[in-house]
Amino acid sequence: MTPSLTISGIPFYDAPSEIEGSPYWVDLWTDINGYKIGLQVKPSTYKSANISIYMGKARSSEEKGxxxxxxDFGGKVFIVMPVNGVVSKEIEKKIVAERNLLLKLSPKK
Known part of the structure; x- marks a missing residue:
């Protein structure tokens, strides 16, 4: 199975339909030591778009998810805006730190 996105050697795959969207708002995920890290993929226009679109119930629902x-899965969800398959260095560092943290935990069954 080919990953949809790879960040610092970490392969992320399409999340199953019951994970994607509500209730979790995760598009891609990866397994680290039995835990999952999720990615919510936003278009590159996300930051420059009218911010009110992302406020209110939709944003609140995403944060809750x-x-x-x-x-439920032990890892964080990161909002990413890949450009040509590359995410920002800041987000990349956070994802690597989360992976390293999960690798230090006892494996989840």
């Missing part, structure tokens, strides 16, 4: 993902 990301907290539920952390509770």
């Amino acid at each position: 990301h907290k539920e993902f952390l509770r």
